[in-house]
Amino acid sequence: MGDIDGLEPGARVVVAMSGGVDSSVVAAVMAAQGFEVVGVTLQLYDHGNATGRKGACCAGQDIHDARQVAERLGIAHYVLDFEERFRRAVIDDFADTYAAGRTPIPCVRCNQRVKFRDLLDIARDLGAAALATGHYARRIEGASGVELHRGADPARDQSYFLFATTQQQLDFLRFPLGSLVKDETRAVAARYGLPVAEKPDSQDICFVPHGDHARTVAALRPDAAQPGEIVDVGGKPLGRHEGIARFTVGQRRKLGVSASERLYVVGIDAGRHRIMVGPRRAALCGEAWLADMNWLDAEAPPAAGLAVEVQHRYNEPPTAAHVEPAGDGRMKVRFATPQVGVAPGQACVVYAGARLLGGGWIDRAPLLQAPDEEAGAA
Structure with missing residues (x-):
């Protein structure tokens, strides 16, 4: 176990500690391997007051749990107030996207705009050689540089949420859990005597009380x-x-x-x-246009396009498709088999086998059977 490529023995590593079992195991394993581990927990909302929900991340109980784990491991631990940044970068975007009739993915925005930007900068300021997280994805040294691959456990793979990671960020990141299944992670937590070994997994969006996202959006955008x-x-x-x-x-x-x-x-x-x-x-879609593309492969798709697999929703299986440049940094995706639920605002992520090549945000996804104009279209 361990994603330590390129790290010198004893190097300082910042671990993003959410208070859950995954990031706690990362901290434990990196410390056991002799790295100087600094745990950082981001206070993202509610000024640290726990909501009382099991499986909520980054609330007061989670900060307490992360601190307990750090004390157990004997590592430095800091709590940073990112509430205002998180509100602007993630919560406001979440509400605005729903209000526009689209479907947001706050976890991607959090990785893109907070964890892998601001937190990564802080890790560098602390003199760290890497930022390690508890994501189930694999970072592999390829012939042309570092590549991002699916986690070994298909049921836990989180590479979809990392599609917006840049090559420069990927060089600095480490994902020590990428080769494990969840039961193995919990077994490691128990072996190290971590107090979160049996803690429930996060199930809901962390800043949405009671799992009712519509109520949260209504409070922020009444329209x-x-x-x-x-x-x-x-x-x-x-x-x-x-x-x-x-x-x-x-x-x-x-x-x-x-x-x-x-x-x-x-x-x-x-x-x-x-x-x-x-x-x-009537819900079938044959193609989609992606905006704000992020391409991790050394070579972008040629003008003639590329045969790939795509995942247009986290909970959808990958499907065969053809992608080609559409100008202005956009990409056109043609599905080999028409798809249901291709929702503007979601991400469409491009894979070659287990390797993540890139992805973008679904901007337009016309239906195969266009509805009557009088009905209005999304």
Whole structure:
């Protein structure tokens, strides 16, 4: 176990400690391997007051747990107040994206704008040789430089959330858990006597109380909680809803309407506060345009494009696709098999086998069967 390529024996390593079992094991293993470990916990919201929810990250109880682990290991530990930065970079973006009828991924934004930018800079300021995290992904020295690969355990792989990591950041990062499965991580925690060995995994978005993201968005952007119509693809009213933030493209549960066949959200019209639903065949998408691309491969796709696998949602399996440049730093993705739930605002991540090549944010994903103009489209 261990991702220590390029690190000198005894080098200083900053470990991002969330208070959970994964990052705690990283700190324990790096310390046991003789590195000078400095634990850093980011206070991201609520001024450290715990919400009382099991599985919430970065709240008061988690800070307490991280401190206990650091004391157990005998390592330095610092708590940094990042609440304002986190609010601006992650929470506001989360609310704005839902209010625009799109579906955000706050964990990617947190990695991109806080952990792998601000925290990484702090690690360098502390004289560290690396920043180690508890992500289940693998950093591999390839022929042309460092590569990012899926974690060895498909059920725990978190590489999708790291697609926006730059090559420079990847050079400095380490992911010691990438070759483990979760049970192995817990076994290591128990072996080192860590007090978080049996702590539940994070299940919800850390800053969303009670797991109700729509309530959080409504408090920040009241317009997203404005009631509106639910219509079919022809524009026929089927019911009412209590805010567009309760819906995402591809959703098929808790729609609030019934029909003779299963319905899916096929479009969200934020301007008219309208949710459009239809059967699965109406929800199929054959291609998507990606914006704000980040490419980790040494060579970007040629003009003729590249055959790859893509993952257009974290909980979706990878699917065969063809990607090609679309100008202005954008990318066009053509799915080999039409997909359901290709939602603007989500990430589409590009892989060659286990290797992550890059990815971007889904900007546009036209349906194979265009809905009536009168119904409005997302």
